[in-house]
Amino acid sequence: MKLREYVITALLIAIGFVLHAIVPAFFGMKFDTVLAFMMLAIVLHPNRKNVLIAGLLAGIMAALTSTFPGGQIANMVDKPVTAFSVFFMLQLFAKLQNETLRSVLIGFIGTVISGSLFLLTALVMVGLPAPFPALFATVVLPTAALTGPFLAVLTKSASTAMRTLAPSR
Helix, strand or coil: CCHHHHHHHHHHHHHHHHHHHHCCCECCECCCHHHHHHHHHHHHCCCHHHHHHHHHHHHHHHHHHCCCCCHHHHHHHHHHHHHHHHHHHHHHCCCCCCHHHHHHHHHHHHHHHHHHHHHHHHHHHCCCCCCHHHHHHHHHHHHHHHHHHHHHHHHHHHHHHHHHHCCCC
16 A cells, blocks of 8 residues: 555544534534544545554544543444445445445445444443434434435545546656
């Protein structure tokens, strides 16, 4: 993997971290921008090294900004697993010609995986402030519904920018 790809991945996770720290919660739900930018880094550079780096880095960054009880540990568990899930979904959906649909599906399913793992880890480690089904229905699913289209917009924008800024050879 080229140094340039590592730098892009680190910058994307950093952007997600800053946004996660400053974006307020809506209706008790905080949009996980670190997760969305981690998925973008994996979509742009889908190789195992990048997936591992993105997952670990995103877990650390999300843990630093988590306000959920037990969220620090839960983020360290869910982000690397979600990163590899996204990587495998990219391979699974590789024949899907519609890039926008592929990004929406990966964003939605990836967020459901991440949110489920997050809640399950928090449940085991410290307990949940509300029943799992209630949190899943009121936090995870709405967040997934937002992340899918958000990832599609990010992917389209980043792909266009990278083509435009690509070094000429």
